[in-house]
Amino acid sequence: MAQTISYSKDVYPLIKTKCLKCHEQDDENPNSFSMDNYVLTRTSGKTKNMILPGDGANSYLILKLMPIPPKGAQMPMFSKKKLREDEIGLIRKWIDQGAKDN
């Protein structure tokens, strides 16, 4: 059976180290996308296709991790340490598996 990706064990730790600095709900960064927890990750942000459960490849969250995203800069912004392919793969798989609160 394929490996099940866990939000709390696999996805959140990555977000915490690479994204939360700029994507916490209470900071003053010029974006409205907060990833402090599962609910915010699923509901905040300006973009409708942010997370498409079952379709990681077309989810805006994944597209923003690519070298040339549809809009704006590659995330994490200003960082020389972009996510590795296997790290992006983990987040994509989590979305492919339904983006569950697991």
Ligand code: HEC
């Ligand atoms: C140094 C600050 C910084 C870091 C670190 C950062 N971001 Fe961002 N992010 C921004 C800013 C500023 C914007 C708004 C501009 C844009 O969309 O390009 C943004 C926008 C986004 C958007 C689009 C939000 C929307 O509502 O359309 C997504 C998705 C995103 N970031 C994901 C991430 C992920 C995932 C990480 C971690 C891997 C990350 N960001 C790390 C600053 C950051």
